[in-house]
Amino acid sequence: MSHGVKRTREAADVLAARREKERSKLQAYLELTDDVVARKRAAVFTQECFDLTTKLLGLNPELSSVWNYRRLILLNALFPNLSPEGTFSLLQSELNFTTGALKQYPKTYWIWNHRRWCLAKVPPGPEGAPVEKSWKRQVWARELFIVERMLDADARNFHAWNYRRYVLASDPGLRSPEDELAYTKKKIEASFSNFSAWHQRSKVYSALWEEGVSEDEVRQVKDAEFELVQQALYTDPGDQSAWLYHRWLIGNGDDTAVLKREIANIEELLAIEPDSKWCLESLVHYKRLLAARSQPDEAAQLSDLKKECNTMLSKLQTIDPKRKARYQELVL
Amino acid sequence: MDTLPASFDVLLLGTSLPQAILAAALSTSNLTVLHVDPSPLYGSHDSSLTLSDLLSLPSHPPPYLTQLSLSTSPTALPELKQTSREYALSLRPMLIRSFSPLIDALVGSRLSKQCAFQLLQGLFLYSPASPSPTSTSPAQSTAPRATKVPASKEAVFTSPLPLLQKRKLMRFLLWAASPQPLEELPELQGREEQPLLQFLQEVFAMDQEGAQALTFVVAQRVRTSDPALPGLRAIRQHLLGSGRYGPSAYLLGHYGGAGELAQLFCRMAAVRGTPYILQHPIERLDLPGAEGEEVRIKLEGIDEVFRAKKVVMEPSLARGVQQPEAGTGTVQCLAILEETLVDEDENFDTALLVFPPGALGEQGLDRTVTCLWTGEGSKSTPNGRYAVYLSTPCDAGEEKEAKKLLEPYLQAFVRLTGKPEQEPLLAFYYKFLGGGSQASGEVGVEREREGVYVLRGLGEGLVDGADRAAERRGCGPEWKIR
Numbered sequence: 001m002s003h004g005v006k007r008t009r010e011a012a013d014v015l016a017a018r019r020e021k022e023r024s025k026l027q028a029y030l031e032l033t034d035d036v037v038a039r040k041r042a043a044v045f046t047q048e049c050f051d052l053t054t055k056l057l058g059l060n061p062e063l064s065s066v067w068n069y070r071r072l073i074l075l076n077a078l079f080p081n082l083s084p085e086g087t088f089s090l091l092q093s094e095l096n097f098t099t100g101a102l103k104q105y106p107k108t109y110w111i112w113n114h115r116r117w118c119l120a121k122v123p124p125g126p127e128g129a130p131v132e133k134s135w136k137r138q139v140w141a142r143e144l145f146i147v148e149r150m151l152d153a154d155a156r157n158f159h160a161w162n163y164r165r166y167v168l169a170s171d172p173g174l175r176s177p178e179d180e181l182a183y184t185k186k187k188i189e190a191s192f193s194n195f196s197a198w199h200q201r202s203k204v205y206s207a208l209w210e211e212g213v214s215e216d217e218v219r220q221v222k223d224a225e226f227e228l229v230q231q232a233l234y235t236d237p238g239d240q241s242a243w244l245y246h247r248w249l250i251g252n253g254d255d256t257a258v259l260k261r262e263i264a265n266i267e268e269l270l271a272i273e274p275d276s277k278w279c280l281e282s283l284v285h286y287k288r289l290l291a292a293r294s295q296p297d298e299a300a301q302l303s304d305l306k307k308e309c310n311t312m313l314s315k316l317q318t319i320d321p322k323r324k325a326r327y328q329e330l331v332l
Numbered sequence: 333m334d335t336l337p338a339s340f341d342v343l344l345l346g347t348s349l350p351q352a353i354l355a356a357a358l359s360t361s362n363l364t365v366l367h368v369d370p371s372p373l374y375g376s377h378d379s380s381l382t383l384s385d386l387l388s389l390p391s392h393p394p395p396y397l398t399q400l401s402l403s404t405s406p407t408a409l410p411e412l413k414q415t416s417r418e419y420a421l422s423l424r425p426m427l428i429r430s431f432s433p434l435i436d437a438l439v440g441s442r443l444s445k446q447c448a449f450q451l452l453q454g455l456f457l458y459s460p461a462s463p464s465p466t467s468t469s470p471a472q473s474t475a476p477r478a479t480k481v482p483a484s485k486e487a488v489f490t491s492p493l494p495l496l497q498k499r500k501l502m503r504f505l506l507w508a509a510s511p512q513p514l515e516e517l518p519e520l521q522g523r524e525e526q527p528l529l530q531f532l533q534e535v536f537a538m539d540q541e542g543a544q545a546l547t548f549v550v551a552q553r554v555r556t557s558d559p560a561l562p563g564l565r566a567i568r569q570h571l572l573g574s575g576r577y578g579p580s581a582y583l584l585g586h587y588g589g590a591g592e593l594a595q596l597f598c599r600m601a602a603v604r605g606t607p608y609i610l611q612h613p614i615e616r617l618d619l620p621g622a623e624g625e626e627v628r629i630k631l632e633g634i635d636e637v638f639r640a641k642k643v644v645m646e647p648s649l650a651r652g653v654q655q656p657e658a659g660t661g662t663v664q665c666l667a668i669l670e671e672t673l674v675d676e677d678e679n680f681d682t683a684l685l686v687f688p689p690g691a692l693g694e695q696g697l698d699r700t701v702t703c704l705w706t707g708e709g710s711k712s713t714p715n716g717r718y719a720v721y722l723s724t725p726c727d728a729g730e731e732k733e734a735k736k737l738l739e740p741y742l743q744a745f746v747r748l749t750g751k752p753e754q755e756p757l758l759a760f761y762y763k764f765l766g767g768g769s770q771a772s773g774e775v776g777v778e779r780e781r782e783g784v785y786v787l788r789g790l791g792e793g794l795v796d797g798a799d800r801a802a803e804r805r806g807c808g809p810e811w812k813i814r
Contacts, residue, residue: 189490190579234495235488235502272499 032056033063040069045077054097061101064110071117084123088135094118095139099146119143119170131173140171155187161196165203180204192232198245201225222249222258230265237269237276246282253289263287277320280312284330291332306332336607339639340366343627345617346646347610348376349426349590350787352597353437354644359604366638367601368631372611374595376646377423377764380588383416386666386760396648397423399663399734399763408757412668418714420588421666424764425704425721427452427684428583429569430576434593435583443596450710452582454683455481456673457545458691458744478673478685478748481545483581484574497542504536504546509571514564528563529556548688548700554725555699556689584682586711609634619643620783627783644785647766659728661765665738667720668713668758672705674750681709681718685748687741695740699724703745717757720745726763735761 010018036056039049053070057063074094079087098115105111122136131137144167150160168175175183181204187197205225209218226249232242246262253259263286270279287305294302313327320327341363344351351367352375358365373379377396381389390400404412428434428449438444456478482491483505488498507519514520519535528551532543547553550570551563573581585592602608612631620627627643673680685703690696707718722738722745730737738761746754 189486191486192489230495231489231498234499235485237499269499272496 029059032059036066036069040065040072043072045073047077049073050078057101061105061108061111067110067114071114084125087121087123088125091118091122092139095142116166136171137173140167140174143167144174151187155191156194156196158196161200165200177204177208188228188232192235193239193241195241195244198241202245202248219255219258225249226258226262233266233269237273237278240278243278243282247285250286250289253286253293256290256293259286259290263290275319277316280316280319284309284312284316288330288332336366336636336638337364338636339626339641340364341641342366343368343629343638343640343643345369345614345643345649346376346787347371347374347594347598347608348378348646348787349594349597351376351644351646352594352601353434355601355606356441356443356597359601359606365601365606366609366640367598367606368609368612368614368629370611370613370649373591374598374610375591376594377648378426378590378594380420380422380591383412383419383421383758386419386421386758387412389760389762394648396765397762398765399761401733401735401762402758402760404758405755408668412757415714415717419668419717419719420586420591420712421719422588422590422721423664423666423762424590425706425723426585426590427704428585428589430573430581430583431569438593441597441600443593443600446596447592448586449577449583450586450682450706451578451580452584452682452684453580453709454673454675454680455483455549456675456683456685457481457541457549458685458687458748459541460691460693476744476748478675479541479545480675481549483550483570484579486579497539500536500538501542504532504538505571507536508564508567514561514568520560520564524561525559527557528553528560531560544688549684549686552686552702553700554689582684584706584710588712589710614649617643620781623782625783642783642785644787646787650786659765661726661763662723663726663730663734663737663763664761665720665722665734665742666758666760666762667722667742667756669705669718669720669746669749669756670716670754671749671751672707672718672720673748679750680705682706685745687744692740692744697724697737701738701741703741720756733761734763 032052033056036049036052039052050070050073053066053073056066057070061067074090078090082090095115095118098111098118101108101111102115119139122139125135126133144164147160147164147167150157151164154160168180181201184197184201184204187194188201192198205221226246229242229246229249232239233246236242250259250262263283266279266283266286270276270283273279287309291302291305291309294305310331313331316327317324342358342365344355344358344365344367347355347367347369355365355367369376371379371394373381373385377394387402387404389397390402393400435444438447459474459477459479461476462474480487480491482488482493482501485502485505488502488505491498493501507517510517515524520531523531523535528547529543532538532546533540538546546567547558547563551558551566553563553566570581577583598608609631612633614629615632616628616630618628626639626641628637628639629643630637673683673685683705685705687696687701687703689698689700691701701722701724703720703722705718705720706712708715712719720742722741724737726734726737739759742756742759746752746756
C-alpha cells in the first residue's frame, strides 16, 4: 500500500485488460501452490520440488508450510548427498536467497526463521582451519556486519539489537565485552536517547559481573557509569532512557553511600529544573529505598524522608496529572 | 559548428555562481541567452584556482581585488609550482547551509549528482590568553586556545563543559529551536534590538564565553552590537540544519566549492543550447539609452557585434550604472599550511575557527575574523597541506591594508596548530571589493533601468554568499528554476 498515491479512475477497457492479466497471473499462482502442496503431502523430496518452492516463495514468502517443505527437502534429499563443503555452499546460497527476500519483506518472520535455521546448520569446517577462518565464523561475522549496517541506519531498532545479541551469543568470539562496551558507547554518544544501547550496556556488564568480580571493581565501574549517565541527565533531564540506566545502576539500593550521593546529585539538578518529572519520580523511588533501609535509631531521618517523598508526590500529581492515581498510591 | 544568432533575449556578463545559476534557470525557458565572461575560467571571481593561477594574480590583478600582497617561503616555492594542479583554491570561500536555496537549486536541477561535498567537521571559538585571577599565585596565565563549540544535543553531551553549563546551553538551544515564530516568543519581547550577547547573558544566564560562542560562532555575527532577533534566526537555522547530511550544519563543495558549482550550472545551460564565450575582453558595451533600444556588445577578437534585449551584469563587470559605495568589501588571507588544529588527538580536515571581536586586543579588530581551513577532504589541496582562509568585512574608510589587518590573526592561528613553529608555505593577503555588509539586502537582480540589471547583495561572510546566490527575490517569473 502506498501513502499519498491518489486513486486513479481507470478507463473501463484498461481496467478490463489489467484484470485479465491479473487473472492469468492469479491462475498460475494458484496452480503452483496446489502443485507444491500436493507434493509436500505426498512427501516427495527432489531437486525439482526444491526449485518449485523457490519459485513459489519468490511470489509469496509468507507461506510458512512451504518454507517447512523446503527445509524438509534440504534435510532429506539435498544435504545427505553433499560433502561438508557442498553443504556449506548450499547454505550460503540459501542465506543469499533470504537476504534478497528480506530486502523486499523485512518484517516477515518466516524468512528470519529460515535464516536462523540455516545459520544453525552450518557444519564445522573447513578441516584443520583455525577458528578465525572457520565457516561458522564466516557466516556469523557476516550476520554481525549486516546487523551493524541496520543499526547504523536506525540505532533504535530493537529487533536489530535483539538479533545482535543472538549473533553474539551464537559466536562469542566475535566481540569481546570491551568491544561491545565501546560499541554501545559510540551509539550513546551519537544519540543518548537510545534505550537499546543503554540496555545492551547493562547486559554486557551483568554478564561480566556474573563471572565473579570483586565488589571494589564493580563499584569503580559503576562510579564511572554514574559519571557518564549524569552528563546525559544534565544535558536532557526529560530523556527517560538515561533515567532507566541510572535506576539499573542503583539496583536495589544496598549501597546506601552511593544511594545518598546520587540523591544529592539529583537534588542539585532538581534545583535548576524544579518541574522535571523524572527528577521527582526518581528521587521518590530512591528515597523510598533509603527509607526501607533506615536503621531503628534513625527515626528522625525516616520521618524526614517520608515527608520529602510525600511533598514530591503531590507536586508530581500536578505536573503529571495522567498518573495522579499512581502517585497517590505511593504516598507513604 | 552552428553560427550564432546576432540577437538574443538576454545577455549575461560574468560566470560567477549567481550568474551561472541564472544561466541554468534561463536555459529551461524559451528565452535565448548568450553568456560572456572575459575571464579565462568559469566562475569569474568564484572560480577555483590552481596554485599557479594564484601566483600570477599580483601581476594581473582582476578589478575586484586590491591591496594584494603575496609571499611564499623560499623553500616551498618549487613544491608549490610542482603540485599546482592539486590545489583548488577560492578567493571567496563559501560554506553552504544544509537547508538553503543553493541546495534546493542543486537538487532541483539534478546537478547534485555531479558534485560532492565535505561536511564542516568542527566549530571553534578562539579564547585569548588570560592571566590568573588570584593575586597570590604566580603570574600563571592560560595560553590562548581554541575551544570546540557544541551546537547539538550530542555535541553538548560529549563536550567537556561543566554540568550546569551543559544544562543552560541545552535549555537555550531547545528554546531557540522551538517551532514557534521567533517574534512571538515571550522571552524576546522588547529585546529584539538588544545585542545578542547581552540577551544571552541576561535572559539565559550564559557566561561570557558561552554567549560569545553562540553569538560569533553559531550565529556567525560580526560585531558585539549585532542585534538579537537576526542572530537568533541564524542560530535557529543552524540548529535545524544539523543532521540533514550528518552531524554538522554546513557543507563545503569539493574542488574549491563555488567555482566547481558555477561550472556545473554553466555546463547545464550550455548543454541546453546557451552559447558561451570566455576569455575575450569586452571591447565595448552599449546599454540601451531609450525604450526599445537593444544592448550591444563587442568582444575583442570577434568581429560580430551581439545584440540583446536585456543584460544582467556582475558588479565588477558593470559599467554605465551607479556603483555601490566604492571600497567596501572583505579583507582576506589565503595561506597554505602543513598542519592545522589538533583537538583532543583529533585532526580536523575541514573546520572553522572564529576570532571574536577584540580577540587579539590592541593588535586586532573590533569585529570577528573567521578562519576556515580545508585540506584533502574537500579535494582543495594535496595530502599533507591545508588551505586556510581568513576573512573579515572591511569598510571603505579603513586605513590599514589587508596584510596589516590580518597578519596577526594568521600568526595567532599558526600558534594554535599542531606545529606552532611552522612557516606558512604561502600567504596571500587581499581586499575583495563588493559583497560586504548589505544587510538590508537588496538581493538578487536589481533593475537599473529598462533592460539593464545588475547583481547585487552578494552577501557578507562565509554563509550568506551561498544562500544569496540562489535566492530569487525581486525577479520576474521567468527567472525561476524549476
